[in-house]
Amino acid sequence: xxxxxxxxxxxxxxxxxxxxxxxxxxxxxxxxxxxxxxxxxxxxxxxxxxxxxxxxxxxxxxxxxxxxxxxxxxxxxxxxxxxxxxxxxxxxxxxxxxxxxxxxxxxxxxxxxxxxxxxxxxxxxxxxxxxxxxxxxxxxxxxxxxxxxxxxxxxxxxxxxxxxxxxxxxxxxxxxxxxxxxxxxxxxxxxxxxxxxxxxxxxxxxxxxxxxxxxxxxxxxxxxxxxxxxx
Amino acid sequence: xxxxxxxxxxxxxxxxxxxxxxxxxxxxxxxxxxxxxxxxxxxxxxxxxxxxxxxxxxxxxxxxxxxxxxxxxxxxxxxxxxxxxxxxxxxxxxxxxxxxxxxxxxxxxxxxxxxxxxxxxxxxxxxxxxxxxxxxxxxxxxxxxxxxxxxxxxxxxxxxxxxxxxxxxxxxxxxxxxxxxxxxxxxxxxxxxxxxxxxxxxxxxxxxxxxxxxxxxxxxxxxxxxxxxxx
DNA sequence: TTACGCATTTTTGTCATACAATACAGGATT
DNA sequence: AATCCTGTATTGTATGACAAAAATGCGTAA
Numbered sequence: 001x002x003x004x005x006x007x008x009x010x011x012x013x014x015x016x017x018x019x020x021x022x023x024x025x026x027x028x029x030x031x032x033x034x035x036x037x038x039x040x041x042x043x044x045x046x047x048x049x050x051x052x053x054x055x056x057x058x059x060x061x062x063x064x065x066x067x068x069x070x071x072x073x074x075x076x077x078x079x080x081x082x083x084x085x086x087x088x089x090x091x092x093x094x095x096x097x098x099x100x101x102x103x104x105x106x107x108x109x110x111x112x113x114x115x116x117x118x119x120x121x122x123x124x125x126x127x128x129x130x131x132x133x134x135x136x137x138x139x140x141x142x143x144x145x146x147x148x149x150x151x152x153x154x155x156x157x158x159x160x161x162x163x164x165x166x167x168x169x170x171x172x173x174x175x176x177x178x179x180x181x182x183x184x185x186x187x188x189x190x191x192x193x194x195x196x197x198x199x200x201x202x203x204x205x206x207x208x209x210x211x212x213x214x215x216x217x218x219x220x221x222x223x224x225x226x227x228x229x230x231x
Numbered sequence: 232x233x234x235x236x237x238x239x240x241x242x243x244x245x246x247x248x249x250x251x252x253x254x255x256x257x258x259x260x261x262x263x264x265x266x267x268x269x270x271x272x273x274x275x276x277x278x279x280x281x282x283x284x285x286x287x288x289x290x291x292x293x294x295x296x297x298x299x300x301x302x303x304x305x306x307x308x309x310x311x312x313x314x315x316x317x318x319x320x321x322x323x324x325x326x327x328x329x330x331x332x333x334x335x336x337x338x339x340x341x342x343x344x345x346x347x348x349x350x351x352x353x354x355x356x357x358x359x360x361x362x363x364x365x366x367x368x369x370x371x372x373x374x375x376x377x378x379x380x381x382x383x384x385x386x387x388x389x390x391x392x393x394x395x396x397x398x399x400x401x402x403x404x405x406x407x408x409x410x411x412x413x414x415x416x417x418x419x420x421x422x423x424x425x426x427x428x429x430x431x432x433x434x435x436x437x438x439x440x441x442x443x444x445x446x447x448x449x450x451x452x453x454x455x456x457x458x459x460x461x462x
Numbered sequence: 463t464t465a466c467g468c469a470t471t472t473t474t475g476t477c478a479t480a481c482a483a484t485a486c487a488g489g490a491t492t
Numbered sequence: 493a494a495t496c497c498t499g500t501a502t503t504g505t506a507t508g509a510c511a512a513a514a515a516t517g518c519g520t521a522a
């Protein structure tokens with residue numbers, strides 16, 4: 001006894017196909033519900049269901065009362081759709097900690113990789129990010145940005161788009177907790193020093209040192225974030 | 232100029248909350264559309280949209296004509312919702328390769344971690360998995376399972392549920408390509424030997440060796456998978 | 463020409479209603 | 493108790509309606 005499919009599922013599959021193949025171009029608006037209905041011989045009711053389904057899968061972007069916009073999915077879209085779930089999961093301290101620890105784990109590996117395989121262009125990027133970091137020590141908002149940017153470089157080095165998307169996702173998911181962190185020029189300076197130490201370990205091609213420096217750096221950050229829970 | 236929300240979005244948020252808090256228990260059926268409609272003062276149309284939305288976010292499981300079933304989301308649910316996107320992304324060879332490389336990267340880090348920090352219970356699990364692996368060399372189906380199981384142990388060692396969910400996700404996403412791989416007792420034996428070598432490096436607490444053995448092991452697997460593209 | 467403002471037309475969000483097909487629950491039958 | 497039968501409840505889908513907002517087209521001003 002096979003579950004018979006809903007009309008909406010069939011149409012959704014076909015629309016997905018059309019989006020993937022580019023027949024419906026990225027960033028273009030979807031045809032009107034009425035037209036889609038005619039094309040597929042279905043009622044607006046069904047088309048509407050299709051649209052909400054694809055919206056939640058990240059293949060359409062749908063502001064109320066505007067035409068849905070086609071989004072050809074990339075790995076970043078994938079992580080975006082997860083967003084709402086993760087948001088719920090990290091409401092408990094345990095959730096944030098789990099997420100943060102996974103980040104620490106991955107980033108340790110990324111830093112190690114950087115120490116071993118970073119090319120001169122990567123080094124340049126790191127140096128630039130570090131410099132920007134230094135210059136922003138006295139500006140609490142800017143420092144946050146340059147801080148993130150410095151870490152982002154590590155996610156970019158392997159050249160795998162999944163990691164860059166993942167960095168986006170991590171920073172978004174953890175942002176809420178991060179911004180609550182106390183900021184001060186002194187703290188910023190200490191963070192900058194950590195970054196600098198990591199950078200130098202990478203220049204020395206000392207993977208073990210780089211990794212453990214990063215670990216310590218993130219653990220310190222975590223201690224601060226954790227403080228924001230028990231307020 | 233705030234986008235005014237749709238009724239469906241408001242109700243969806245509230246239902247999410249009720250699912251998270253357990254007011255709607257995990258695995259229980261959702262109330263009938265009509266009843267939800269009455270409770271929220273909305274038409275069936277709207278309730279229906281809410282249901283498709285939550286279904287696509289992985290908080291409901293919805294077989295046609297049956298009551299949707301509440302699924303309290305965990306990190307595994309998160310990866311499941313990503314599934315449909317990833318499926319599309321990996322249709323091109325480039326996509327699979329990207330995904331596979333990310334797996335290699337993560338798993339290298341996991342193996343290194345195992346070599347450094349594995350506890351006796353972890354070692355026992357590895358040994359058991361390896362043993363099962365050996366016994367399945369002559370059975371093409373079973374070997375596949377024990378193969379996966381051996382790798383799974385590494386994802387479990389850090390004790391972070393994100394990694395175990397991620398292992399599930401990887402194996403599901405890559406399964407389609409994996410099963411096409413040629414299987415033979417000889418190949419199985421070779422894979423077993425690779426596993427054994429990795430295990431022994433871990434026993435020796437030799438992280439570098441374990442990592443590079445794993446890398447080689449996975450690269451070999453990749454060569455085989457890659458072969459299935461140009462057929 | 464370009465830019466802006468306004469009136470007209472579409473389109474979306476929501477509701478109500480309808481009906482066929484299917485699942486479900488309760489009773490009758492074995 | 494297990495099985496079948498039947499009536500009811502529920503889902504999937506269609507149609508029509510309407511208000512509110514967006515898109516469109518057009519005429520006028522800069």
